[in-house]
Amino acid sequence: MEYRNNDPGAVQYGNFINYYKFNNAGQRVKLLPPDVWLTSEDIESKETYLALDVGCNAGNLTQLLYTFLNKCLGVPRNRETKILGIDIDADLVKRAEVGNEYPQNVSYSNLDIMDSEGFEHVKKYLRQNNRKTFDAVCCFSVTMWIHLNHGDEGLQQFLQKLSDISELLVVEPQPWKCYQTAVRRMKRAGDEFPLFADLQWRTNVENTIQDFLENNLGRKKIFECLPTRWQRRICFYR
Template identity: 45%
Template sequence: MSPTEDSNKLQFKGANPGAVQYGNFINYYQFHPPDDRVKLLPKNIWITGTACIALDIGCNAGNLTLALKEFLMENVSKDTSILGIDIDPALIKRAEELISKNTSFKCLDIMDEINRKLLISNYLTSFNVNKFSILFCFSTTMWIHLNHGDVGLKSFLQYICSIAEIVVVEPQPWKCYKTAVKRMKGTNFTFPEFSKLKFRESIESDIENILIKDCCMLKINESERTKWERKLLIFKHKI
């Protein structure tokens, strides 16, 4: 695929900035302030005292990534480093304007197995660790599911559990899928996997079951729902 084709896939469709294929919304944090999510994170469940190496998948323009780093420095370890990744290079360019000490942003399609292995491996190696202390995945699972199907979603969840000690995930409920599909009406694009999905109305429970049964994780916290009807689920590896 040429760079032009790649760029076209990342643009919103028609005249609707909400009609995007990968959730790479412009000015996303004007509508979803980072503090609305950070305040849902518990303060007393983390392993403290040692260095904290964190990953934020689908970081958009980086505002939430920086808020997460501040939270981790206050509640986990003052020695915190965080990497934010996003599929959209334009958003990463914005994020880099906010860059601060021990904060990095990289453009990466997390479903690109070759490039993710190289980038993630190099980042972890630079800290002489094998896994991230904490991995954040806010409102990203739906976009992976819509573009890569049930198999892609399951493989993604298995992958993130393999590279992190603690996983924080915010799944989009099924009504968000229907909204995403509806926004594409009137454009020339449809999500090719949507009609094939078997994980549907119970998607939040399906994701939780995959993490617990297939990834051998233990759920240690569940937040109340946000005003946009989503909740944070936190998992760690079983001992």
């Protein structure tokens, strides 16, 4: 776990050690709609529903997402759900593995999806399940950290990668005020995000992400949840 000047809020990749103490996973899941996870063509399918949780932290939300999807898809439709949770922080992944209540259906991997080797691991998981894409890829409050560490081009590459391996893409982007808070924390801890000053996707970053997904990647937004307690929008794109 790497944070600066003994400040657990000053982290480079959003890998907060106590994230779910101040961002309740259960409240997040309560906002999720039960009826957007399948297309009309997939309603009768009995194939395993495969999901990816990018930036899973200690797995709290991943576990609840599994039970939520299992309730939506498994009980009424007799459909198995499997989720892969990934995170850049090895310590958080270890905690997720220790607390995993569903090891047959939920697994975790420590990797950086922006790294070619890490992305290949994700694609290997797909191949092991005889699939080319996930039914759903979830990216809860991760885009800002990709953006701060990899710049505009890096965020675009990230969204392209997720779009390439997903049928349904679920994105919860952080608004610009969150960027400013993250930058201030790092500065107080004596560090910085070197690419921050050069970002062109700035104050309207949420809308810019949506425009990129729709206009550049051919996605269509089919649902938007009510804002979370942190005033973030969970958006669903097919």
